[in-house]
Amino acid sequence: xxxxxxxxxxGRQQVFKFSPDGKKLLLTLxxxxxxxxxxxxxxxxxxxxVLPDGSFYVSDGYRNTxxxxxxxxxxYDFEWGxxxxxPGQFNLPHGVAVDAQGRVIVCDRSNSRLQxxxxxxxxxxxxxxxxxxxxxxxxTGADGHVFLIDGGDTPxxxxxxxxxxxxxxxxxxxxxxxxxxxxxxxxxxxxDIAVAKDGAVYVADAAGKRVQKFVRKxxxxx
Numbered sequence: 001x002x003x004x005x006x007x008x009x010x011g012r013q014q015v016f017k018f019s020p021d022g023k024k025l026l027l028t029l030x031x032x033x034x035x036x037x038x039x040x041x042x043x044x045x046x047x048x049x050v051l052p053d054g055s056f057y058v059s060d061g062y063r064n065t066x067x068x069x070x071x072x073x074x075x076y077d078f079e080w081g082x083x084x085x086x087p088g089q090f091n092l093p094h095g096v097a098v099d100a101q102g103r104v105i106v107c108d109r110s111n112s113r114l115q116x117x118x119x120x121x122x123x124x125x126x127x128x129x130x131x132x133x134x135x136x137x138x139x140t141g142a143d144g145h146v147f148l149i150d151g152g153d154t155p156x157x158x159x160x161x162x163x164x165x166x167x168x169x170x171x172x173x174x175x176x177x178x179x180x181x182x183x184x185x186x187x188x189x190x191x192d193i194a195v196a197k198d199g200a201v202y203v204a205d206a207a208g209k210r211v212q213k214f215v216r217k218x219x220x221x222x
Contacts, residue, residue: 006048008058013042015058017074027074029058037064039076047137047192049096049104057104059096067093067106067121080121085111087123095137095192099169100144107135107148114138114148114171127171133163137192141199144169149190149203152180162187164203164214182208 003020013035017027035043044062051057054072066081067090082089095107103124104117113128114135133150140146146167166175179186189207196202201214 001050001052002054004050006050006056008045008047008061010044010046010062013044015042015045015048029070029074035063037066042068046093047095047107049098051098051102057096057098059093059106061094062092065090065093067096067104067117069121078121080117087126088115088117088121090115095135095148097138097140097146099140099146100142101169105138105140105146107138109134109136109151114146116171125171127167129173131173131176132165132167135165136190137194137204139193139195139201141195142197143199145174146171147193147195147201149187149193151187151190151206162190164190164193164201177214178203185212185214187212 005018005022007016012032014028014030014032018025030042042060043064045058046061047059049057056070058068060066060068065083066079068079069077071077080088090108091110093106094109097105102119106115108115112134113126116125117123134152135148136151137149148165150163150165152162162180163176163178165173168174187205190203191206192204194202202211204211
């Protein structure tokens with residue numbers, strides 16, 4: 001809500017909060033280059049989702065298999081997760097977002113699904129299927145819709161899994177766009193996604209080394 005910039009640094013095992021212009025470091029979590037699984041350490045953290053009150057969730061991550069909740073001041077609150085494929089378990093929690101209902105939506109990347117939780121980490125639903133694919137990143141729009149980027153398998157086994165997917169609030173697929181390639185609107189390795197306040201969708205392409213912006217047909221913008 002304050003337009004601060006949040007970063008996860010997998011190399012340093014830390015999470016950073018910066019001012020909107022990026023000039024002032026406001027908060028640091030984790031010990032530099034020291035992995036761990038306790039209240040003050042991460043092991044390759046992957047994403048942050050911030051609530052209106054300033055508290056936030058961290059998906060942690062490439063080595064740990066948990067989601068951790070922190071207060072607005074950066075103090076540990078609680079966590080949930082564990083290695084596995086059951087409800088509330090993860091195999092690479094790679095992205096996290098919070099929708100207008102307060103639900104926490106987690107990209108359980110290597111389990112090829114989104115998991116939906118209440119604010120305290122209680123399992124609510126699992127969204128998966130061939131149209132959803134392997135979610136790498138997730139973001140929510142003002143209309144309650146959920147957007148994910150399907151990064152496909154690594155290494156890539158099929159070229160038809162590299163798409164952005166729009167879901168309604170119940171997890172039903174309503175739109176898919178993009179595809180594998182190097183042309184405008186295509187991805188080589190879609191890795192993260194964000195929805196702006198005006199509804200524009202931004203996709204980070206790791207292998208393509210670029211960010212692309214998408215708007216609905218008939219909207220202003222490029």
